Amino acid sequence: MPDDLLHRLRDELGASVSLAAGDLDRVREDRSGHRSAHPPIAVVHAASVDEVRRLMRLAHETRTPVVPRGAGTGLAGGGIASEGAVVLDLSRMDRILEVDAADELAVVEAGVLNGDLDRAVRPLGLWYAPDPASRAISSIGGNIATNAGGLLCAKYGVTREAVLGLAVVLADGRLVRTGRRTVKGVTGYDLTALLTGSEGTLGVIVEATVRLRPLPSGEPVTVAAVFPGLDAAAAACSAVVAARLRPAMLELVDGGGLARIRRHLGDAAVAGTPIEHLRAGEAFVLAQADDVGAAATAARIADVLRDAGGRVELARDAVEGERLVAIRRAWHPALAADGEVLIEDVSVPRSKLAAMFRAIDEIGRRHGVEIPTLAHAGDGNLHPNFVFAGDVVPDRVWAAADELFRTAVALGGTLTGEHGVGILKRRWLRDELGDDSWELQRAIKAVFDPNGILNPGVMFDPDAAPEAGPDR
Structure with missing residues (x-):
């Protein structure tokens, strides 16, 4: 770091500036496994909006890149x-900062953990609906920056549906507030929606006003089923949607992933569940109904799954239900037990779910890689996973991923349903957006960040060499 910049940083931010080797190394990677080739010149642990503004003013003046995290x-x-x-x-x-039970909203700083907010408002009869798998450890600011999804998206939507307003520090240090506290509001352009999912490239989210929901009446009711194969399971999920049923959760686990889960959990954990006597190639469907009429909705879902050829269990109580949900939640630990995991994310129209699963299977066989896949079947979001040995993702995995991304787009889908573009998918962005939309989005970036200092290289980097894969 240039000495003058270091001195100015310390003058402005004092003890919030860290040059500790552990801090510099920690921020070189995230849960994707990708590791930056370079440490940052410093880490600033901001504890207030004022500190964020002071950093951004200095960064703007000196044209120093800033990566919000x-x-x-x-x-x-x-x-x-x-x-x-x-x-x-x-x-x-x-x-x-605030919980308003009457207006069913909360105001939080960006670093508040998703699960902490949810726990804080439940005694008031409210809950926070966005539910990424990482909700216990992920921050609301990060959820907003990536427009995170989760298991309950089919009924309750992604993070964007919960965001009413934002406080954002711009690249030059100005603080702007977008949105409102009202349920309705159409004054001017919707900058809140634009900033949600912008991945730190347009501004630094420091505060959010978010929508809360009344707690569902009664306990959720869970249904699980095992099907002879993936096509039957996907057809069963389509039948649930076609029956105009809207479960809060509708998940599909393919045969390769389910076999790993069964092995990982062991006999005692799955005794009495539909996967106790698992046969090769069988796929798993998990559904959960909540709110008024949950028991009746779950019973109808069970009938649909049974008619579609499933071996069905309808949970009798919350304890049984949680045992079934635990099968789905064991996905990531089960795969990680077998090696390093590259977790991918594409979405397709729900009607194309079975076609995308078939394409993934064909792509895997063509490239000689197994691709265990689960799906949020209620909204068409699939997570193909690549399990491999060693510290670097093999070239054949990236070749398979390339074909997989292009296939999703060709089916009318998208490169990412909830993880974001980041660095790992930036080279496919223009292909999905098209030239005109891509240029328009670049122009929007330039309006917000004329010096290009906010999260450079994320999303937009058309001249970058193809990624070699996550280095661990």
């Missing part, structure tokens, strides 16, 4: 150090 749970390399950058760590901004 939340809890580091991203899966696309969108919040990791880049060469010559300062990493802005927002995890200390973790205060719940």
